[in-house]
Amino acid sequence: MMQxxxxxxxxxxLSNKIEYLEYQLDRNKRELKRWVEGDLQNVSLNEKSxxxxxxxxxxxxEHELAHKMNDLYDAEKLISKFxxxx
Numbered sequence: 001m002m003q004x005x006x007x008x009x010x011x012x013x014l015s016n017k018i019e020y021l022e023y024q025l026d027r028n029k030r031e032l033k034r035w036v037e038g039d040l041q042n043v044s045l046n047e048k049s050x051x052x053x054x055x056x057x058x059x060x061x062e063h064e065l066a067h068k069m070n071d072l073y074d075a076e077k078l079i080s081k082f083x084x085x086x
Contacts, residue, residue: 007079014072021065028058 032054034040045052 011075014068018068021061025061028054
């Protein structure tokens with residue numbers, strides 16, 4: 001019986017991961033904006049600081065988010081083929 005609804009857990013996990021990635025993406029974009037045009041624009045960065053890698057972090061999150069969204073689409077496509085679900 002547990003295996004019958006394993007797809008539901010997978011779907012929920014994917015949805016949760018996407019929500020969290022969207023949250024991370026928004027947070028990092030806001031932080032980058034602070035460094036580029038906000039209150040931190042005059043602060044010097046060194047190459048080892050987290051802020052100096054924000055663009056790379058944002059790119060990585062966007063990449064992972066795209067893959068998770070594709071996985072979610074595939075899961076929705078699979079679920080739509082199941083019979084007897086209401």
